[in-house]
Amino acid sequence: MKKFDLIIMGGGIAGLSSALTAVRSGMHVALVEKEAYLGGIARDCFHTHICGLFKNDDTRPFTIANPGLCSEIFNFMLDLYGNQCLVKMGKVETLAFIQKDLWHYFHQQIRLDNFCLFEKSQWSNMVSGNGKIQKITIATPKKNIDLTAAAFIDATGGANLPDIVAKEGTAPKEDTENSTQLGGYCMELKGEPNKDLSLLVPYTAHKIVKQYNLNEYLRFVTITHNRLSKTHTLKFSVKTAEDMEKCAFIFQKLNQNIKELAKLTLLTSSRKIHLRSSQQGRQIETLGNEETAVKSYWPKETWNIDAGTQYEYCEKDHPFCIPVSALKDTLFENLFLAGKSIRVPDSIQASTRVMGACMATGEQAVIAASNYLKEKA
Numbered sequence: 001m002k003k004f005d006l007i008i009m010g011g012g013i014a015g016l017s018s019a020l021t022a023v024r025s026g027m028h029v030a031l032v033e034k035e036a037y038l039g040g041i042a043r044d045c046f047h048t049h050i051c052g053l054f055k056n057d058d059t060r061p062f063t064i065a066n067p068g069l070c071s072e073i074f075n076f077m078l079d080l081y082g083n084q085c086l087v088k089m090g091k092v093e094t095l096a097f098i099q100k101d102l103w104h105y106f107h108q109q110i111r112l113d114n115f116c117l118f119e120k121s122q123w124s125n126m127v128s129g130n131g132k133i134q135k136i137t138i139a140t141p142k143k144n145i146d147l148t149a150a151a152f153i154d155a156t157g158g159a160n161l162p163d164i165v166a167k168e169g170t171a172p173k174e175d176t177e178n179s180t181q182l183g184g185y186c187m188e189l190k191g192e193p194n195k196d197l198s199l200l201v202p203y204t205a206h207k208i209v210k211q212y213n214l215n216e217y218l219r220f221v222t223i224t225h226n227r228l229s230k231t232h233t234l235k236f237s238v239k240t241a242e243d244m245e246k247c248a249f250i251f252q253k254l255n256q257n258i259k260e261l262a263k264l265t266l267l268t269s270s271r272k273i274h275l276r277s278s279q280q281g282r283q284i285e286t287l288g289n290e291e292t293a294v295k296s297y298w299p300k301e302t303w304n305i306d307a308g309t310q311y312e313y314c315e316k317d318h319p320f321c322i323p324v325s326a327l328k329d330t331l332f333e334n335l336f337l338a339g340k341s342i343r344v345p346d347s348i349q350a351s352t353r354v355m356g357a358c359m360a361t362g363e364q365a366v367i368a369a370s371n372y373l374k375e376k377a
């Protein structure tokens with residue numbers, strides 16, 4: 001059995017932030033990722049703007065919401081791109097970036113001597129005892145391997161650990177039907193059109209969905225332009241994997257209707273659909289009043305079939321304060337939570353799942369884990 005100080009399950013933006021923080025603190029770390037690539041949703045949906053990084057209080061240059069890793073990544077990007085990366089979208093401030101630069105940064109910063117990556121490896125089972133996770137089993141491409149650690153971080157974004165304990169050996173399932181938000185499927189397009197497409201694309205998509213009698217939720221299509229990479233990300237709202245075909249159909253019709261869109265080159269599409277909401281049964285009713293670990297200034301998002309996504313903005317200096325307890329599991333004392341996996345009320349889950357907040361909770365989950373280990377030592 002391989003032993004580590006910390007095992008992080010899930011290599012999305014939150015898991016990578018945890019890995020970087022833990023490796024720097026000298027911990028012997030394992031990162032387990034089921035896909036052949038790191039970056040999770042942020043990578044497979046070709047994000048070009050980090051949301052939830054700033055206070056959104058109309059200051060320039062934008063004020064960072066959380067110090068530490070978020071501030072470090074902000075400064076790295078500001079040095080690289082200059083003020084061009086500071087992008088206001090409606091009422092919110094975001095950081096534009098180029099995909100390869102972000103992943104390269106993590107890759108460079110995570111030192112290899114105390115870090116072990118298990119790619120294409122799915123955590124599939126775990127054994128608990130005395131209120132702790134004792135060991136986990138991961139299915140690697142070659143064989144099953146048992147791993148153990150003093151502490152664990154769940155950064156899987158959607159899997160449900162207690163569920164795994166209950167049904168030994170069951171892989172986490174994806175359940176889009178019961179989601180409180182729509183899932184997403186994205187396409188990355190290259191090129192600079194002569195026209196702003198941000199209103200034309202959603203408007204035309206609306207008409208296409210009506211004309212061809214497609215599911216109503218498919219009409220919420222957006223397009224985001226990134227000047228740094230000269231790319232556009234087309235985001236479709238979906239519920240099931242079958243919707244991917246319908247997205248391809250809508251895309252074809254959009255190209256037939258919008259000449260400037262048809263001039264762009266389709267670079268790639270998501271490998272699968274992605275959930276916006278967390279599937280964990282760990283959501284809580286209200287946030288506790290204790291010490292704040294992470295501040296989230298991103299608006300509350302609620303979705304309904306008539307109006308699409310509605311935003312409720314935070315008032316100046318009134319962020320959602322995520323307490324340390326939101327990053328701790330209630331069943332296992334040595335299990336900590338990061339990114340989409342944290343315990344927050346359902347109503348603010350969308351506010352805490354954006355990349356900026358995921359980086360901050362990824363970092364803070366490691367701080368909580370190392371405090372726990374110090375107390376136990």
Ligand SMILES: Cc1cc2nc3c(=O)[nH]c(=O)nc-3n(C[C@H](O)[C@H](O)[C@H](O)COP(=O)(O)OP(=O)(O)OC[C@H]3O[C@@H](n4cnc5c(N)ncnc54)[C@H](O)[C@@H]3O)c2cc1C
Binds near residue numbers: 010034045
């Ligand atoms: C369509 C869409 C568009 C979005 N747009 C933006 C945007 O523009 N800007 C922004 O800031 N945010 C955006 N978000 C939100 C943001 O991308 C995600 O919420 C965030 O990236 C989640 O990060 P995470 O690390 O918590 O989870 P994930 O990215 O889901 O990472 C979890 C990782 O765990 C792995 N995993 C899962 N189960 C297992 C297992 N059993 N064993 C091993 N590994 C496992 C997964 O493969 C994945 O790599 C968007 C979300 C969606 C769905």
